[in-house]
Amino acid sequence: MRSRSLTKLLANPSALFGLALVCFFIAVAILAPILPLDGPAATDWGAIRKAPSAAHWLGTDDLGRDLLSRMVWGARASLMAGVVSVFIAVVVGVPFGLVAGYFGGWVDQIISRIVDALLSTPFLILAIALAAFLGPSLTNAMIAIGLSAMPVFVRLTRGQVLAVKTEDYVEGARAIGLGHGRILARYILPNVFAPILVQATLTVATAIIAEASLSFLGLGQQPPAPSWGSMLNTAKNFLDQAPWMALWPGIAIFLVVIGFNLLGDGLRDALDPREI
Amino acid sequence: MSVETVEAGGRANGPANAGSGDGATVLRVSDLSVRFAGQPVDTIDGVSFTLSAGRTLCLVGESGCGKSVTSLATMRLLPEKAARITSGEARFEDRDMLRLSRREIERVRGDRMAMIFQEPMTSLNPVFKVGDQVAEAVARHRKVGRREARERALEMFRRVQIPAPERRLDDYPHQLSGGMRQRVMIAMALANDPKLLIADEPTTALDVTIQAQILRLMRTLQDESGAAMLLITHDLGVVADIADEVAVMYAGRIVESGPVETIFNDPQHPYTIGLMSSMPTLGAPKGRLATIPGSVPSPFEFPPGCRFATRCPFAQTRCFSEVPPFERNDDGHGWACWRTPIETIAEAGGHA
Numbered sequence: 221m222r223s224r225s226l227t228k229l230l231a232n233p234s235a236l237f238g239l240a241l242v243c244f245f246i247a248v249a250i251l252a253p254i255l256p257l258d259g260p261a262a263t264d265w266g267a268i269r270k271a272p273s274a275a276h277w278l279g280t281d282d283l284g285r286d287l288l289s290r291m292v293w294g295a296r297a298s299l300m301a302g303v304v305s306v307f308i309a310v311v312v313g314v315p316f317g318l319v320a321g322y323f324g325g326w327v328d329q330i331i332s333r334i335v336d337a338l339l340s341t342p343f344l345i346l347a348i349a350l351a352a353f354l355g356p357s358l359t360n361a362m363i364a365i366g367l368s369a370m371p372v373f374v375r376l377t378r379g380q381v382l383a384v385k386t387e388d389y390v391e392g393a394r395a396i397g398l399g400h401g402r403i404l405a406r407y408i409l410p411n412v413f414a415p416i417l418v419q420a421t422l423t424v425a426t427a428i429i430a431e432a433s434l435s436f437l438g439l440g441q442q443p444p445a446p447s448w449g450s451m452l453n454t455a456k457n458f459l460d461q462a463p464w465m466a467l468w469p470g471i472a473i474f475l476v477v478i479g480f481n482l483l484g485d486g487l488r489d490a491l492d493p494r495e496i
Numbered sequence: 497m498s499v500e501t502v503e504a505g506g507r508a509n510g511p512a513n514a515g516s517g518d519g520a521t522v523l524r525v526s527d528l529s530v531r532f533a534g535q536p537v538d539t540i541d542g543v544s545f546t547l548s549a550g551r552t553l554c555l556v557g558e559s560g561c562g563k564s565v566t567s568l569a570t571m572r573l574l575p576e577k578a579a580r581i582t583s584g585e586a587r588f589e590d591r592d593m594l595r596l597s598r599r600e601i602e603r604v605r606g607d608r609m610a611m612i613f614q615e616p617m618t619s620l621n622p623v624f625k626v627g628d629q630v631a632e633a634v635a636r637h638r639k640v641g642r643r644e645a646r647e648r649a650l651e652m653f654r655r656v657q658i659p660a661p662e663r664r665l666d667d668y669p670h671q672l673s674g675g676m677r678q679r680v681m682i683a684m685a686l687a688n689d690p691k692l693l694i695a696d697e698p699t700t701a702l703d704v705t706i707q708a709q710i711l712r713l714m715r716t717l718q719d720e721s722g723a724a725m726l727l728i729t730h731d732l733g734v735v736a737d738i739a740d741e742v743a744v745m746y747a748g749r750i751v752e753s754g755p756v757e758t759i760f761n762d763p764q765h766p767y768t769i770g771l772m773s774s775m776p777t778l779g780a781p782k783g784r785l786a787t788i789p790g791s792v793p794s795p796f797e798f799p800p801g802c803r804f805a806t807r808c809p810f811a812q813t814r815c816f817s818e819v820p821p822f823e824r825n826d827d828g829h830g831w832a833c834w835r836t837p838i839e840t841i842a843e844a845g846g847h848a
Contacts, residue, residue, distance in 0.1 A: 325577075387618060388614075388618040388619040389618065389619050389620055389622070391573060391613065392611075392613060392619045392621075392681075393621070394573055394605065395571060395573060395605055395610065395613075395685075396605065396606030396632070396636060396684060396685075397603060397605035397607060397636050397637060398606075398632075398636060402636075406624070406632070407621050411623055
């Protein structure tokens with residue numbers, strides 16, 4: 221079953237393209253320390269706001285820092301923020317969704333009303349509020365984004381559990397004497413996992429944009445460490461003199477987000493049991 | 497509330513069983529009543545039956561008559577908020593299943609008492625290998641390692657006659673046919689040598705040739721283990737094939753019960769008679785197949801008396817107002833009807 225899904229994923233050109241984009245950025249982020257680049261915070265007062273050239277492939281910024289190096293190191297911050305915050309959202313949200321959907325009753329009522337309240341606030345506004353409350357740093361930005369994305373996972377998981385818990389095999393599990401914990405872990409969770417995985421992939425893209433937004437607002441990655449969002453923040457002051465400063469982070473965010481979205485769509489199609 | 501009693505055990509002319517403890521009472525359900533939330537009366541009303549080792553009791557009736565609810569109540573698998581057990585006792589191995597704590601009941605389920613479901617296509621967890629699922633049932637109740645549990649699963653696959661059992665252990669449910677999946681379900685249910693097996697329409701979802709195979713297999717395994725079996729079905733062909741005793745249910749009450757031959761040859765309750773005559777037979781068709789007009793009333797429309805009165809061709813005023821007592825003769829044949837024996841009505845000109 222898993223291998224069939226994999227075959228389907230690999231046969232989908234746009235999903236493959238998405239996967240390639242994502243893999244490319246992940247590879248760049250991982251390889252950052254061993255690439256032959258200047259440090260991302262190394263300034264060169266002789267090369268301030270220089271256009272792309274052989275010495276600086278992507279040009280330099282207002283402090284003479286190499287933009288290629290900053291882009292590469294910035295990929296680490298962006299991807300990590302995307303993945304870690306979604307990880308937080310899944311780890312916190314899925315158990316709440318499982319409990320709410322499986323047990324129902326007042327537990328479900330409490331969890332669902334809190335989720336409704338959180339969902340009534342726009343995602344980014346909530347993230348900004350939380351990040352401002354926690355204080356500006358990349359770690360806090362990831363926590364803020366993760367908690368803001370969490371309600372979606374609670375609601376998604378709960379809905380899936382409601383569908384799965386009436387399946388015959390769950391009753392079968394009860395009939396062989398399994399308790400709630402084991403049924404949740406072995407019979408419910410694995411069967412609601414596919415849509416969660418799809419949602420998680422798509423949410424990584426949203427989280428990367430959210431991190432860029434928070435960093436742009438000064439609530440994320442703190443200078444001089446680079447992130448694509450904070451690079452855009454600086455670049456906006458020099459749009460006339462050095463448009464490339466804004467161009468590269470913009471393109472990178474666009475590509476990585478479209479990569480995750482294509483991958484997520486592909487996963488959704490591949491994991492959908494209704495299509496052969 | 498009527499109290500009906502079915503003695504399913506102790507029949508002298510039952511088939512010889514190799515199992516030990518043949519004839520000993522395994523399950524005694526008495527006066528079981530279940531009320532669903534928001535309903536005015538007990539949907540399951542005063543159901544009683546007894547099940548003995550090595551015997552098969554078939555619970556028969558049309559859809560919605562409460563067969564499955566009765567069995568689920570016995571296993572305590574009903575959702576507690578939606579379906580309340582209002583009275584009764586289900587004595588299994590000297591313990592009342594209806595009063596055990598959740599932990600105690602989980603220890604009994606799948607070990608001493610097991611269940612086979614109707615839909616083999618959906619009764620197995622799609623994301624795990626079937627061998628692991630059978631092994632899980634073993635490991636839940638026995639102190640065994642992974643390898644031993646797997647060995648036991650393999651042994652069970654052999655016993656339920658799954659071809660190439662070593663390879664099938666590592667198959668996922670979707671790789672197996674319906675018949676094979678039902679064999680896996682049976683293997684899982686019997687893995688811990690239960691004393692009582694409840695089978696809820698185990699062959700309904702299978703095609704006819706597979707049905708016969710599965711029934712034969714269940715019969716063989718039951719003979720080997722000496723387990724008692726409660727088989728729920730609406731298929732009288734299955735009943736004739738496998739039952740020692742039959743209990744006919746209508747709208748949540750047992751209306752007639754007794755040894756299988758007696759029920760087929762000498763049915764007394766008008767509902768049983770209706771069921772028997774609505775069974776198609778081989779040979780040239782002789783007119784239209786008989787049907788029982790109408791359908792099972794909802795609990796809101798149950799008459800205070802006999803629940804079959806609304807559809808019964810012989811019903812009188814009394815039938816609607818007073819619950820007929822369940823009376824049993826010396827052969828273990830019992831029924832609940834004011835109008836029996838029906839023959840006397842027919843002879844008297846039948847003012848129905």
